């Protein structure tokens with residue numbers, strides 16, 4: 001155990017149920033009050049292969065994944081071979097004695113004596129849980145949460161296996177992994193980035209979501225679909241991504257706040273629809289959960305290589321906002337902000353996340369639902385008798401009525417149009433409409449989320465980052481500071497529009513700036529240069545499909 | 560009382576003699592016959608000469624992208640089932656660019672009326688072949704004649720047991736208007752394929768060509784009988800049947816959503832009690 005945190009990795013093949021093992025341990029830890037960061041690594045297959053679910057758990061807040069493993073829970077022999085080298089010096093491997101593997105730090109558990117084979121995952125939970133000090137009742141409660149619906153006899157058998165596993169682990173008194181106890185545990189929720197996005201959307205007033213399945217975005221819509229009846233929303237699986245975004249635009253035009261979620265390839269198909277939302281001035285929230293490309297790429301891994309794609313998506317010129325959440329809380333709150341902005345500025349607003357954040361479970365403080373406002377689509381009445389959907393205004397925002405909700409007629413057009421929404425080739429009108437749409441960007445700029453500075457303003461070393469790497473970069477800088485270095489971080493959770501006044505002083509004052517991104521070419525650094533002229537030469541880049549970790553960042557910087 | 564004047568008079572960008580004028584007239588007649596006020600109706604269209612039609616009508620309109628009017632209309636209808644939604648666009652738009660959406664909307668059976676102005680050619684882009692152009696049809700893009708077989712929208716829709724499948728001809732305004740009225744009245748998806756002469760780019764399938772061939776299905780024709788409908792759907796050549804070719808009473812897509820039983824999605828408020836309940840799952 002390092003300081004006050006512990007890294008547990010559960011490994012096995014697809015179809016073995018390791019995610020359930022991971023979730024049950026994670027939820028038990030969160031219920032006890034610990035902080036967690038989960039990193040899921042899986043292959044694009046349904047059975048076999050090698051998958052892992054890593055839980056970094058801390059008494060204090062943990063914010064990033066860690067590579068070295070303290071407790072390796074091996075559901076198959078391959079896991080031992082794959083992760084052995086990542087074991088920390090005092091680390092322990094928990095494995096089934098039937099694997100026939102031996103080693104110094106191996107805890108061989110007689111799985112077959114403790115339970116029937118189909119409950120061996122519960123044995124793994126019980127042994128690992130007992131070793132880190134999780135109470136048997138707490139784990140039993142979490143087991144019930146996951147298996148409760150499957151019937152009393154199954155719950156009973158799982159419990160039996162758990163009791164035997166805990167007893168076995170206690171008798172074998174393994175020490176050194178016990179997490180400190182809590183007197184006043186904080187109440188926390190466990191959720192991953194995709195769940196937080198879907199909940200943010202629901203609290204905002206989302207009514208319609210259309211999608212075509214694509215990892216790693218799918219769990220956003222699955223989560224919404226699971227709550228659809230209770231929340232009073234419709235989630236529709238479209239025939240393709242083109243249909244998905246067009247349906248969402250249609251629903252939003254009619255007055256149902258709408259969202260689509262996809263990944264790079266699916267988003268490529270949606271792009272004409274982005275332009276449509278902009279031209280028709282229809283609010284829409286678009287989630288792009290990145291995975292490595294080009295083309296099908298690595299479907300289940302992580303990357304931040306679609307920044308330029310999303311920023312430039314859609315033909316023609318129009319305003320947009322792009323949020324890049326760095327934490328689960330930001331997934332929730334920035335989704336809400338995306339809905340507000342889409343509604344206020346009547347156009348496309350993006351959330352750019354990635355597989356790492358999408359699947360990363362964390363402990364979050366419950367969101368105070370009572371205090372959260374929600375949006376109301378459109379205006380309820382028009383002040384003028386001759387209503388014009390695209391009336392030219394000072395701030396570029398035209399009054400948006402909903403078709404059929406008043407006697408006024410609402411006309412929207414993807415062609416260039418008059419104020420009334422009718423197709424036109426009057427080139428003077430064209431120019432006025434371009435300018436009207438562009439004026440909306442002024443408003444968007446006035447309310448951007450400024451980048452987050454941690455550390456001194458005049459740093460010797462400034463680490464620049466955006467999106468899901470927030471925790472890893474923050475932790476790397478904090479480790480450098482404890483080594484006596486004056487290191488700071490500047491993290492962007494909104495990457496468009498960029499407002500240089502918000503950060504140029506910090507960039508200029510820093511002795512040295514390094515941009516840290518999960519891509520091969522440094523897209524964000526390039527964007528900063530394009531927008532400000534400030535050239536960031538040094539970069540730490542990662543594009544092997546795995547998330548940035550503090551260890552990776554420090555190692556690359558010391559090269 | 561809704562009158563034809565409520566739907567306005569507009570200047571159009573169409574060629575004199577184009578079949579689109581008659582289709583627009585029939586649409587107005589149908590809306591007035593059904594006593595639908597302009598604000599109760601919403602048109603969705605794509606891009607093409609046909610897709611401009613709703614601009615010449617005083618009503619709600621979403622004129623979207625080429626080929627994408629059906630998904631937009633589906634979204635609109637789910638958000639506000641109270642609106643009478645019509646989709647109006649060309650053969651290229653619906654059978655070419657948006658072909659996948661046509662299959663999906665038939666499967667879903669969304670309560671929409673789709674009017675396809677089928678001139679068997681791409682009008683707006685000046686005369687390339689469309690999915691319904693006859694084999695051998697010569698254009699500047701297909702100088703040796705179209706090498707593919709034409710798409711038969713009626714046969715596909717009947718084969719998929721679409722809720723309401725009809726064919727009409729722009730030259731028979733009364734009949735066309737009657738088809739549109741029935742399409743609107745039908746609770747579910749209604750496809751109305753409207754044969755429409757394009758005087759500028761289709762010199763083969765002219766007004767006279769259609770007029771000579773189109774015949775109204777006899778009064779005793781039973782559109783509920785799928786097998787005979789399938790036969791009629793495949794008729795094309797010297798004689799072309801017009802009228803309601805197939806009809807059934809499948810429940811509409813919207814009727815499957817319990818959520819809509821509490822009213823339309825639009826302007827519904829967030830229910831915080833339910834949200835708190837949902838949040839419990841994460842505790």
Ligand SMILES: Cc1ncc(C[n+]2csc(CCOP(=O)(O)OP(=O)(O)O)c2C)c(N)n1
Pocket residue numbers: 606607608609610625648649650651652653676678680681682683684689
């Ligand atoms: C994505 C896209 N591709 C191509 C076009 C160009 N385009 C506009 S209309 C059209 C074909 C129109 O044919 P049809 O739908 O039959 O309508 P018509 O003009 O014959 O009424 C094409 C190819 C476009 N607007 N958008």
Ligand code: SF4
Pocket residue numbers: 572573574576577578579608609678682683756757758759760
């Ligand atoms: S090009 Fe053909 S379809 Fe278009 S308006 Fe002229 S005649 Fe009609």
Ligand SMILES: [Mg+2]
Pocket residue numbers: 607649650651676677678679680681682689
């Ligand atoms: Mg055509």
